[in-house]
Amino acid sequence: xxxxxxxxxxxxxxxxxxxxxIFAFEAGEGGEEEPVIDxxxxxxxxxxxxxxxxxxxxxxxxxxxxxxGETHLDFYTSVKSAEASEEFTHSEEGVTVPADxxxxxxxxxxxxxxxxxxxxxGGAVFITFxxxxxxxxxxxxxxxxxxALQNLFExxxxxxxxxxxxxxxxxxxxxxxxxxxxxxxxxxxxxNLFGLLPWAATATADLxxxxxxxxxxxxxxxFSGTKDYWGxxxxxxxVPGWVRIILTPVEILGMFTKPFAxxxxxxxxxxxxxxxxxxxxxxxxxxxxxxxxxAGLGVGVFSVSLTAALYxxxxxxxxxxxxxxxxxxxxxxxMAAEDHEHGEEGYxxxxxx
Amino acid sequence: xxxxxAGGSFLSFNTxxxxxxxxxxxxxxxxxxxxxxxxxxxxxxxxxxxxxxxLESAEQAIAKAEKISEDNKKALREAEVKAQQIxxxxxxEAELLRTERINKAxxxxxxxxxxAKASIEQEKKQALMELxxxxxxxxxxxxxxxxDSELDVEKNNKLVDNFLSDLPKN
Numbered sequence: 001x002x003x004x005x006x007x008x009x010x011x012x013x014x015x016x017x018x019x020x021x022i023f024a025f026e027a028g029e030g031g032e033e034e035p036v037i038d039x040x041x042x043x044x045x046x047x048x049x050x051x052x053x054x055x056x057x058x059x060x061x062x063x064x065x066x067x068x069g070e071t072h073l074d075f076y077t078s079v080k081s082a083e084a085s086e087e088f089t090h091s092e093e094g095v096t097v098p099a100d101x102x103x104x105x106x107x108x109x110x111x112x113x114x115x116x117x118x119x120x121x122g123g124a125v126f127i128t129f130x131x132x133x134x135x136x137x138x139x140x141x142x143x144x145x146x147x148a149l150q151n152l153f154e155x156x157x158x159x160x161x162x163x164x165x166x167x168x169x170x171x172x173x174x175x176x177x178x179x180x181x182x183x184x185x186x187x188x189x190x191x192n193l194f195g196l197l198p199w200a201a202t203a204t205a206d207l208x209x210x211x212x213x214x215x216x217x218x219x220x221x222x223f224s225g226t227k228d229y230w231g232x233x234x235x236x237x238x239v240p241g242w243v244r245i246i247l248t249p250v251e252i253l254g255m256f257t258k259p260f261a262x263x264x265x266x267x268x269x270x271x272x273x274x275x276x277x278x279x280x281x282x283x284x285x286x287x288x289x290x291x292x293x294x295a296g297l298g299v300g301v302f303s304v305s306l307t308a309a310l311y312x313x314x315x316x317x318x319x320x321x322x323x324x325x326x327x328x329x330x331x332x333x334x335m336a337a338e339d340h341e342h343g344e345e346g347y348x349x350x351x352x353x
Numbered sequence: 354x355x356x357x358x359a360g361g362s363f364l365s366f367n368t369x370x371x372x373x374x375x376x377x378x379x380x381x382x383x384x385x386x387x388x389x390x391x392x393x394x395x396x397x398x399x400x401x402x403x404x405x406x407x408l409e410s411a412e413q414a415i416a417k418a419e420k421i422s423e424d425n426k427k428a429l430r431e432a433e434v435k436a437q438q439i440x441x442x443x444x445x446e447a448e449l450l451r452t453e454r455i456n457k458a459x460x461x462x463x464x465x466x467x468x469a470k471a472s473i474e475q476e477k478k479q480a481l482m483e484l485x486x487x488x489x490x491x492x493x494x495x496x497x498x499x500x501d502s503e504l505d506v507e508k509n510n511k512l513v514d515n516f517l518s519d520l521p522k523n
Binding site: 045061063106107108109110111113114117118121122124125128129131132135136140141142154157158161175178179180182183187206207208209211212213215216 | 365366367368369370371372373374375377378381382384385386388389390391392393394395396397399400403
């Protein structure tokens with residue numbers, strides 16, 4: 001509890017410090033001339049999908065309100081076709097807006113992060129299906145699992161089942177949450193690892209993705225909450241009545257800070273790694289731009305070797321963060337779904353002390 | 354809707370994007386929960402159960418085999434003891450039988466000897482009798498030859514008989 005509050009505080013601190021800097025960076029560099037390297041542009045979500053040097057523009061879906069107050073749902077194959085349709089125009093801030101007033105209510109456009117989210121989760125579902133078909137045939141059920149892939153899959157699956165789910169959730173309940181935990185673990189791992197590809201985007205370095213995942217964990221947690229869990233939130237047992245005036249708001253706040261910390265932790269970790277690598281590699285171009293090619297080459301030696309080391313670290317962090325997200329999800333669910341099997345007396349002494 | 358920065362920045366929370374992710378997550382989770390994970394969970398649980406049961410039954414089998422071998426050893430020991438006993442009994446019996454036989458043989462032999470002795474005695478007696486009568490006859494004949502037929506046969510026979518009965522018996 002204290003730890004998650006501290007994390008939230010630190011995250012807010014991080015946001016309060018870093019956001020103006022990013023603003024300044026964007027305004028200062030972008031305003032006067034083309035920046036040498038655009039960090040924010042690289043890590044941000046895009047309306048195109050980049051692979052092997054080619055850009056594929058993704059369809060736009062806008063649910064918007066025009067100046068007259070009428071709502072429309074429009075579909076365009078790309079931003080260009082949207083802006084060519086005369087319904088939309090490119091605003092001065094670089095955003096697509098309706099041409100004659102009005103605003104976009106919901107932007108349901110496909111983006112690069114969404115595609116990588118689908119790749120990640122799709123990859124997780126795909127290999128699970130692949131493994132499931134083998135198990136259905138009896139390989140791994142009647143006989144031993146065969147082949148490196150199935151064994152590797154089993155290591156991961158049993159890790160999630162035993163070390164994450166069984167460890168934190170009551171024995172008779174854990175099986176229900178294994179599909180979610182495994183999907184999230186594999187999906188986040190895939191998304192994080194896809195993010196290591198130089199041309200790819202890290203879907204988990206997007207607050208929307210991590211936030212939505214955390215919301216799902218939050219919803220599952222609340223729906224698996226026992227009477228005891230709600231009792232602890234609204235009517236904390238074993239404390240004087242007036243303390244509850246303080247405790248209840250804190251507990252209610254705690255319900256939300258947990259998934260919030262979950263979202264911010266994953267997002268910040270993945271984003272920071274990405275920014276760090278871009279910044280360090282960007283030094284090469286900044287130096288080359290400022291002091292000539294030789295300086296750029298010189299810095300390149302340093303930058304590239306550091307980046308190589310960072311990549312190894314990032315590959316490790318990618319799995320660790322997936323593990324942490326899954327583990328904490330399991331812990332939160334386990335805390336909510338826990339059955340307290342104790343008599344009233346022991347219960348009070350246990351909680352008062 | 355953007356939360357912190359106008360579009361394109363990484364700190365924005367994009368509602369449309371979130372809706373996409375929510376929908377996809379629900380679909381992915383439904384597929385995983387309904388079709389992909391349960392067969393794996395079931396297979397693994399079954400396999401674990403199988404392995405557990407196999408180990409248990411193997412342990413039981415080992416225990417059983419050990420018990421059987423123990424029983425066998427015990428039976429063997431008992432059989433050996435019994436065999437020893439039987440042999441001893443047989444030996445004793447044989448000994449008994451032998452002594453009995455020997456005794457009987459000795460008895461039989463004694464009996465036969467006794468009988469033989471008796472019959473010899475008998476024979477001897479008879480032989481003596483025959484010898485005596487033969488001797489008497491011989492004597493009479495010889496006497497008759499010698500003294501001729503004048504002599505009274507009856508008187509002579511009586512005389513000889515008297516003589517013979519006076520002779521010692523053996």
